[in-house]
Amino acid sequence: MPKLFMLGLLMALLLFISAAAQPPPTGNLDTAQSASGVAAPPKVTAFDTPNDAGGSITIQWERSPDDVFSPQDFAGYDILKATSPQGPFTKIGEVPGGSRGPDPLTRTYMDNGTKDGVLYYYAVDAKAFDGSSRTVTSAPTTSKEQWFNSSQLNLFIAVIFLTAAILYYISSAKAGKKLYIRKIAGLEAVDEAVGRATEMGKKIFFIPGTQDMDNVQTIAGLTILGRVAKLTAEYEARIDVPVSRSLVMVTAREVVKEAYLKAGRPEAYTDDMVYYLTDDQFGYAAGIEGMVVRQKPATIFYQGAFYAESLILAETGNSIGAIQIAGTAMPAQLPFFVAACDYTLIGEELFAASAYLSHEPKQLGSLKGQDLGKLVFILALLIGVIIQVSGIFDFSSLFNVVGGGE
Amino acid sequence: MKREVPLIICATVGIVLIFQYFIPAEPFGTLNQVFSDWFQVIGAFAIWLGALNLIKVSGNNVYKKRKDWPYSLLIIISFFVMVIVGFFFSGGRRFQDQGTAFSALYDYVYSPLTSMMFALLAFYVGSASYRAFRARTKEATVLLLAAFFVMLGRVPLGDTLTSWLPNWLHMSNIANWIMNIPNTAGQRAIMIGIALGTVSTSLRLILGIERSYLGGE
Numbered sequence: 001m002p003k004l005f006m007l008g009l010l011m012a013l014l015l016f017i018s019a020a021a022q023p024p025p026t027g028n029l030d031t032a033q034s035a036s037g038v039a040a041p042p043k044v045t046a047f048d049t050p051n052d053a054g055g056s057i058t059i060q061w062e063r064s065p066d067d068v069f070s071p072q073d074f075a076g077y078d079i080l081k082a083t084s085p086q087g088p089f090t091k092i093g094e095v096p097g098g099s100r101g102p103d104p105l106t107r108t109y110m111d112n113g114t115k116d117g118v119l120y121y122y123a124v125d126a127k128a129f130d131g132s133s134r135t136v137t138s139a140p141t142t143s144k145e146q147w148f149n150s151s152q153l154n155l156f157i158a159v160i161f162l163t164a165a166i167l168y169y170i171s172s173a174k175a176g177k178k179l180y181i182r183k184i185a186g187l188e189a190v191d192e193a194v195g196r197a198t199e200m201g202k203k204i205f206f207i208p209g210t211q212d213m214d215n216v217q218t219i220a221g222l223t224i225l226g227r228v229a230k231l232t233a234e235y236e237a238r239i240d241v242p243v244s245r246s247l248v249m250v251t252a253r254e255v256v257k258e259a260y261l262k263a264g265r266p267e268a269y270t271d272d273m274v275y276y277l278t279d280d281q282f283g284y285a286a287g288i289e290g291m292v293v294r295q296k297p298a299t300i301f302y303q304g305a306f307y308a309e310s311l312i313l314a315e316t317g318n319s320i321g322a323i324q325i326a327g328t329a330m331p332a333q334l335p336f337f338v339a340a341c342d343y344t345l346i347g348e349e350l351f352a353a354s355a356y357l358s359h360e361p362k363q364l365g366s367l368k369g370q371d372l373g374k375l376v377f378i379l380a381l382l383i384g385v386i387i388q389v390s391g392i393f394d395f396s397s398l399f400n401v402v403g404g405g406e
Numbered sequence: 407m408k409r410e411v412p413l414i415i416c417a418t419v420g421i422v423l424i425f426q427y428f429i430p431a432e433p434f435g436t437l438n439q440v441f442s443d444w445f446q447v448i449g450a451f452a453i454w455l456g457a458l459n460l461i462k463v464s465g466n467n468v469y470k471k472r473k474d475w476p477y478s479l480l481i482i483i484s485f486f487v488m489v490i491v492g493f494f495f496s497g498g499r500r501f502q503d504q505g506t507a508f509s510a511l512y513d514y515v516y517s518p519l520t521s522m523m524f525a526l527l528a529f530y531v532g533s534a535s536y537r538a539f540r541a542r543t544k545e546a547t548v549l550l551l552a553a554f555f556v557m558l559g560r561v562p563l564g565d566t567l568t569s570w571l572p573n574w575l576h577m578s579n580i581a582n583w584i585m586n587i588p589n590t591a592g593q594r595a596i597m598i599g600i601a602l603g604t605v606s607t608s609l610r611l612i613l614g615i616e617r618s619y620l621g622g623e
Contacts, residue, residue: 170615222619246453272466311530315533334596
């Protein structure tokens with residue numbers, strides 16, 4: 001099976017290379033120049049804008065020699081459109097002269113007002129302060145929608161590869177294969193933290209971050225809440241979950257309620273355990289800070305997405321001597337949590353927590369697939385460094401996704 | 407059915423949203439925006455759930471004279487003052503417009519309070535740094551040294567002190583090297599882990615393997 005993955009990796013690399021080497025799709029060519037005091041653009045090309053939902057044509061032209069050599073006398077370009085080569089041409093936009101973008105000798109303009117299937121002719125007028133000259137495309141161009149965004153081919157392959165790896169390890173785990181998962185100190189300490197609060201007869205606070213349910217970190221935080229709430233129910237401790245989003249409140253209630261039911265103590269659950277404070281970031285921080293100082297919980301969990309409030313919360317918890325377990329995938333907040341908390345789940349550990357705590361083979365299998373993805377990244381980094389340093393080709397361009405198609 | 411329906415919705419929406427990322431053609435091209443809009447609409451309605459819960463919990467605290475009940479009373483008063491002023495004392499204008507009583511409360515009460523909370527961070531950074539930078543272990547010593555070079559390299563004094571050294575040993579260059587090479591490498595390693603973790607978690611949610619957010623195992 002490892003051979004199969006290596007083959008897959010090789011194919012992925014080849015596809016990356018072919019994607020990177022593909023020239024941009026071109027449409028038709030230029031013709032017809034009209035003379036005046038200023039030189040017309042030597043070549044005008046129009047083509048369907050790639051990787052879009054249709055309704056757009058890109059016009060590309062070589063800069064007028066007057067724009068290149070005497071820019072002080074050059075006024076810019078007018079872009080015109082018609083449905084027949086004879087016109088009438090209607091002005092749809094203008095572009096200033098000068099060098100812009102990666103190619104210093106060409107300029108582009110995107111006409112986002114086209115109707116798919118309709119044939120268009122384009123003209124570019126080079127304008128000096130004393131006149132203008134026109135170049136018209138010789139053949140018509142039409143726009144159409146695309147069914148695959150080729151600029152994201154590399155990402156697509158990566159997603160397919162990662163998904164296949166995760167599914168493979170999930171099925172292996174289901175088949176009974178033993179998987180080794182390294183110990184995560186922060187998660188090993190959950191039992192101890194809940195136990196400590198029980199012994200001290202104090203509360204446990206669970207803070208699921210300041211983001212809404214559309215953030216995967218919040219979902220990861222709530223999955224941990226389920227395990228913590230179950231332990232709390234079993235130990236007969238008290239848990240408080242102050243939230244900053246209404247939808248998180250509704251979901252967290254469901255999670256805690258179900259955890260108490262599973263622990264066989266449904267009567268111990270009350271809706272008051274999960275309550276809303278405010279959507280405001282610092283209002284939320286102030287509210288929790290006040291409660292922490294007044295109620296002095298023994299244990300505080302911070303699991304989810306946090307911004308600047310992370311340090312305010314963690315330092316307050318630290319000042320009252322609470323045992324604190326944090327977990328976030330916000331890289332800028334991690335140092336704060338590391339400095340102020342007893343344990344911190346760093347980035348991926350937050351997402352691994354649910355699988356780790358559940359000990360379910362299916363979930364643990366997904367972690368193993370994730371590890372294979374990491375191995376591929378490490379290999380890509382090593383190969384990339386060698387190729388990039390040796391100057392064979394620009395390896396980093398294989399990973400360009402954003403804006404790759406336009 | 408209580409479990410199955412949310413799982414089916416989650417799987418369908420998840421798969422469609424993955425596809426829409428790679429398919430520009432309609433209707434996929436605009437689906438992300440459509441779903442985001444729906445989320446905003448649902449979120450806006452849900453705000454009332456939060457507001458009502460806040461009033462209910464605070465009201466109970468006041469009614470039952472629980473510990474620290476005056477804070478709950480303050481919450482209720484603040485809430486209703488903002489609502490009443492916004493609805494009834496805007497003089498026929500929109501409540502957010504400049505010059506209304508609501509905007510005065512916002513500018514002269516709410517904003518300073520928020521700024522005050524944000525400003526507290528400076529003190530917390532000081533106390534957290536004090537603990538983190540104590541050279542008790544090898545790692546903490548490396549952290550302390552890195553912090554020393556970066557902080558000194560960010561102020562003119564750093565370069566003045568090292569002006570007699572070769573250019574590459576000037577404090578600002580050392581600070582830039584620390585930030586651009588080891589720091590960036592560490593950040594990227596964390597980012598790659600986060601990206602893979604996000605994909606893995608999303609896949610578990612879509613496939614219904616991870617269902618604890620619905621209250622299940």
